[in-house]
Structures are given as structure tokens and as C-alpha cells.
């Protein structure tokens with residue numbers, strides 16, 4: 167999704183005042199809010215500038231566990247991607263451990279939860295666990311994703 171260009175400042179009082187502009191977008195018009203931002207904030211009072219955030223322990227927990235929208239990103243999606251990345255890394259480890267390839271290793275940041283496999287015994291244990299895990303996931307998904315029965319009546 168293309169980033170929407172936001173105006174960082176707004177000119178007020180017939181060109182005499184230039185100040186930071188509210189960075190919120192209208193849900194209705196999709197345009198940027200035309201109010202100045204509150205002092206020291208990025209948004210106006212209507213768009214959360216007056217908020218000081220969750221205060222109670224309960225409130226903080228609720229926000230922490232909420233679906234935090236950053237485009238379509240959620241914590242669950244991020245976690246899922248880390249898991250599948252770690253799995254791919256482990257497959258690569260196994261290929262190297264078993265001498266199936268001499269290709270250069272996958273570069274970059276290691277995903278969260280990734281434990282490198284360096285011995286054949288580790289590879290065997292990992293494959294056994296992964297296969298079991300996969301079977302459990304597949305049978306669970308197969309049960310939960312059966313579409314509702316549609317009855318066609320003419």
C-alpha cells in the first residue's frame with residue numbers, strides 16, 4: 167500500500183503562523199485533518215492528542231494484547247511469519263548438516279525463536295517433532311475449516 171503523503175505543517179492566521187499539522191486522517195473524507203497539532207504532539211485534540219494512554223494495569227494489558235494495526239500487520243501474523251522463517255532456516259540447517267548442499271547460507275537477521283541445527287541427531291529430532299506438529303496442525307485445520315453446509319433449494 168502506498169504511503170499517503172502528509173503535510174507536516176499548516177499555516178494559520180492568514181499566513182502569520184506556521185505550526186505542526188495534525189497527522190490524523192479523516193475516516194470520512196480520507197483527507198488529512200486540517201487542525202494544528204497540540205503542542206508536543208502529532209495530532210489534534212480530536213484525534214487523540216489529549217490522550218495520555220492507558221493508565222490501569224488492566225488497560226495496559228488490553229492494549230498490549232490488542233490487534234495492533236500497522237496496515238494489515240498483527241502480532242499474530244508477525245509471530246506466524248517468525249515461526250515459518252525459523253522453520254525454513256531449520257530446513258536449510260538440515261540440508262547443510264546432511265551435506266545436501268554447499269550453497270551460501272541465508273543471510274540477515276535470524277527470526278525469533280530460531281534454534282540452529284548443527285548435528286545429525288538434532289536434525290532427526292527436529293524432523294520428528296516438525297512432522298508431528300505438522301500433522302496436528304493439518305488435522306486441526308481440516309476440522310475447523312470445513313465450510314458450512316449449503317442447501318440448495320429450487
Ligand SMILES: [Zn+2]
Nearest residue numbers: 188199210213
Ligand atoms: Zn486532527
